[in-house]
Amino acid sequence: MTALALALGSYRTGGRARALAIAACTAVVTGLLLVAVSVVGYTAVDGVEQTMPDGSTVFIGYGGDVANLLWDRGVRPGYFFALLLICLVPLTLLQQVVRLGTAARERRLAALRLAGATPGEVRAIGAWEVGLPALAGGVLGLPVHLVLRTLFGADATLSWVGDRDVARELRLVPAAYPAWWQVLLVVLAVGLLGVLVGALASRKVVVSPLGVSRGARRTPPRGWLPGLLLAAGIFLAGPVYLPFFERGWAQLGLMLGITLLVLGVLTSGPWVAYRAGRALAGRTSSPALLLASRWLVMDARAAGRAAAAIGVIALVSGAAASLMADLLVNARSNGHGVEAMYSVPMALVYAVLLVALVVATFALVVHGVESLTDRRRSLASLAAEGVPLEVLERAVRWEVALAAVPISVLALVGAGAVGAVTLFGDPVVLLVDLALRAATLGLIWLALLASTRLVRPWLRRAVDPTNLRTT
Amino acid sequence: MSVAHALLGVLAEGAAHGYDLKRVHDERFPGAKPLAFGQVYAALARMEKDGLVEVAETLRDGGPERTTYAITPLGRDELDTWLATAERAGPYPADDLVRKTVTALRLGADAGGFLARQRAVHLAAMKHQLQLQDSTTDTAARIVIDHTVSHLDAELRWLESAAARVAEAGRAPV
Amino acid sequence: MNHLLELRGLHKSFARTEALRGVSLDVQPGEVVAVTGASGSGKSTLLHCAAGVLVPEAGSVTFAGQRLHELDESARTRLRRREIGLVLQFGQLVPELTAAQNAALPLLLDGTDRRTARTAALAWLERLGVAEVADQVPAELSGGESQRVAVARALVTGPRLVCADEPTGALDTVAGEVVLTALLAAVRDAHTSLLVVTHDNRVAARADREVVLRDGSVASGQPAVAS
Structure with a gap:
């Protein structure tokens, strides 16, 4: 129980922001998972009748007055899958948030190892430090689910939405609550996830009580795993299923393919960042670019992981652009507008993407703050030797840009490559498609600028001459 | 005087x-x-x-x-x-220790062994001084011993660097 | 002869440097051994191997009859926290814990109840003359005070061996002398062995025996004094 006591002790001193952020991330994850669980348990009424003023009943349609995503058995698995994918948004932030205060925490855990804590005990402390707030977040997920259910419940009035069809498509959350044991399972699973993440985060310290040798060269990230995931993902998510699209297994394969693609982009972040750094390090004569690219060559993992979230956003946005173009092709050919059944989910996708981009910006900020803290000594000495603050600020911006832009471009082009073939027939739609992709890239660039602007105070703190004396 | x-x-x-x-x-x-x-x-x-x-x-x-x-x-x-009036700082005369070390190095005759033996003697002398210092609580007396210990320390450092230079010269052909 | 610590033919390399090239060394019960040598001669690596923090690639580390290098990390850590105290140059205290909590930590990790551990820790802080800072955190302590708290932590479990790596290295002469005197008095009283890595001749002079390392091997060492 010493481990627990020591973990609790850490919240007193500086660990509070980290604990709160972990709880916030896991609360959102829990809320989304509870919605997903209730979607699995949803049983739709196929035919819905409405009682008229004269007492007669009239058939008004399938699935009642709820979103097509919910009542249509054919797309419900896809909706469930999409909800799981959305969980990645808070999860990628969680991955960065866990890094908050890494330098101090590693020092503390190493000091504990030195005092005689075994690797297991240190791992337990690290696990509790994340596990407890994650569990708290799991419990806080219940009100999050409640809020989602109140706003978008199957029985919600949604009086603020003008259009009846749009309102219907927004009734996305089943009215029935998940069973108590399902709730318990989800909360415990989220807590367990936290424990695992915490144990992983302290694994470097577990090795040596002499502390983590910071700045020591680590093995560069390798590309074969993400390459394999991406190749398998492209194969499984590709158009091979078109002839069999009505079959259940084809849908499952498609979901697996998308999962692999997302995992592929997530894991390739560090590798792409490393290659980008390697490519530029020897060729540039700009000091800011040289610094940024060498930072990536020495350790691309942290920046690469933060940037990978942006890559996934680009991937999803690229796929959405293809879909959007496809919808437009159909709409232009049949003369009607896009139906609410399609437009509302599309709008939701873009809304989620925007939220995800904001969240990813914060993930980049967390990364920036942590790496500036790590490098404060060298940054302070550079500043002391007369390197202007603007150059250092540009280096910070270049680091995230080198990590995030190449992977985003690749994801945007890759996601569009398949869809683009069908678009050559219609120049207007092709233009819309390209515009959407360009807009995505523009927004990503804005996010990068915003994140470096937000870390500026920490850069100022890092170049403070007092840091010359810290070790 | x-x-x-x-x-x-x-x-x-x-x-x-x-x-x-x-x-x-x-x-x-x-x-x-x-x-x-x-x-x-x-x-x-x-x-x-x-x-x-x-x-x-x-x-x-x-x-x-x-x-x-x-x-x-x-x-x-x-x-x-x-x-x-400040005391003059040196010049320090080449005493027997320096004469012996330089002669040993010039001859190339077991200079390392000589240095190691000398280090042991200096350490023993320092140990004696430190024991003396431990047994007194008078500040002035401790300061006087500090002076002796510092001189022994300086000579020990000099012996160390001499040993290191001898080892270095032995490794790299001149 | 019955050695407390027996190091035989230790080899240890890091990325591109060979820190230890076949070092052998014995420490008797109650003996104070100083390890000296130029920077990069392998002193610290030797100490870390002796304390069971690092495992050598070749050679054996036998402590009180136990072959340390054959134990796994957890077993070594448990042995270390009971039997081997460790004092580093600086920065080994847990920054979030008070001096008393830091000193009590090895006992707490070993399952001692809080009250008993605190009493023992306070007794050691008292002996080392830092009782008045017991409830302060490391950032509020001077260098000399921090080191004395570290010494208290190293001794609180009543170890048979204390390994100290430049315990006075970050201190000025007077503060260093206070720490050193306290450390030596404590180990001599308890008949604890001390293996101390140092470039401070004052520390070497106070030891029973000096072992000089050069380029990862023993250059010279006075013969063990029969005790």
Whole structure:
């Protein structure tokens, strides 16, 4: 129980922001998972009748007055899958948030190892430090689910939405609550996830009580795993299923393919960042670019992981652009507008993407703050030797840009490559498609600028001459 | 002249006779060679002649004659002048240690072994001084020992770098 | 002879440097051994191997009859926290814990109840002359005070061996002397062995025996004094 006591002790001193952020991330994850669980348990009424003023009943349609995503058995698995994918948004932030205060925490855990804590005990402390707030977040997920259910419940009035069809498509959350044991399972699973993440985060310290040798060269990230995931993902998510699209297994394969693609982009972040750094390090004569690219060559993992979230956003946005173009092709050919059944989910996708981009910006900020803290000594000495603050600020911006832009471009082009073939027939739609992709890239660039602007105070703190004396 | 000045410093705190002067002086400089009585009386005689000290009183109670000395205003001036003047820093003469080391290195005859033996002797001397220091609580006395220990430390460092240079020269062909 | 610590033919390399090239060394019960040598001669690595923090690539580390290098990390850590105290140059205290909590930590990790551990820790802080800072955190302590708290932590479990790596290295002469005197008095009283890595001749002079390392091997060492 010493481990627990020591973990609790850490919240007193500086660990509070980290604990709160972990709880916030896991609360959102829990809320989304509870919605997903209730979607699995949803049983739709196929035919819905409405009682008229004269007492007669009239058939008004399938699935009642709820979103097509919910009542249509054919797309419900896809909706469930999409909800799981959305969980990645808070999860990628969680991955960065866990890094908050890494330098101090590693020092503390190493000091504990030195005092005689075994690797297991240190791992337990690290696990509790994340596990407890994650569990708290799991419990806080219940009100999050409640809020989602109140706003978008199957029985919600949604009086603020003008259009009846749009309102219907927004009734996305089943009215029935998940069973108590399902709730318990989800909360415990989220807590367990936290424990695992915490144990992983302290694994470097577990090795040596002499502390983590910071700045020591680590093995560069390798590309074969993400390459394999991406190749398998492209194969499984590709158009091979078109002839069999009505079959259940084809849908499952498609979901697996998308999962692999997302995992592929997530894991390739560090590798792409490393290659980008390697490519530029020897060729540039700009000091800011040289610094940024060498930072990536020495350790691309942290920046690469933060940037990978942006890559996934680009991937999803690229796929959405293809879909959007496809919808437009159909709409232009049949003369009607896009139906609410399609437009509302599309709008939701873009809304989620925007939220995800904001969240990813914060993930980049967390990364920036942590790496500036790590490098404060060298940054302070550079500043002391007369390197202007603007150059250092540009280096910070270049680091995230080198990590995030190449992977985003690749994801945007890759996601569009398949869809683009069908678009050559219609120049207007092709233009819309390209515009959407360009807009995505523009927004990503804005996010990068915003994140470096937000870390500026920490850069100022890092170049403070007092840091010359810290070790 | 500095023994005389140190004695003047003792007298500045109050009149004393020769025996007390020697005792206080030796206490102030532990680990240093004790003063001989002859040295004390010779210094007192010279200082009396120069007008730096004067005889305060002469006692004779059965035993030998005991003369108590006191510092004069001139003596006080001399003491203040001495304290206000910085000591010269070197030059340090090449003593036997340096002569032996350089000779050993020139001959190339087991210079490393010589250095190691010398280090052991210096460490033993330092250990003795440190034990002496542990046994006293008087600040001034500890400061005096610090001086000796620092010199031994400097010579040990010099021996270390000599050993390192010998090893370095042995490794790289000149 | 019955050695407390027996190091035989230790080899240890890091990325591109060979820190230890076949070092052998014995420490008797109650003996104070100083390890000296130029920077990069392998002193610290030797100490870390002796304390069971690092495992050598070749050679054996036998402590009180136990072959340390054959134990796994957890077993070594448990042995270390009971039997081997460790004092580093600086920065080994847990920054979030008070001096008393830091000193009590090895006992707490070993399952001692809080009250008993605190009493023992306070007794050691008292002995080392830092009782008045017991409830302050490391950032509020001077260098000398921090080191004395570290010494208290190293001794609180009543170990048979204390390994100290430049315990006075970050301190000025006077503060260093206070720490060193306290450390030596404590180990001599308890008949604890001390293996101390140092470049401070004052520390080496106070040891029973000096072992000089050069380029990862023993250059010279006085023969063990029969005790």
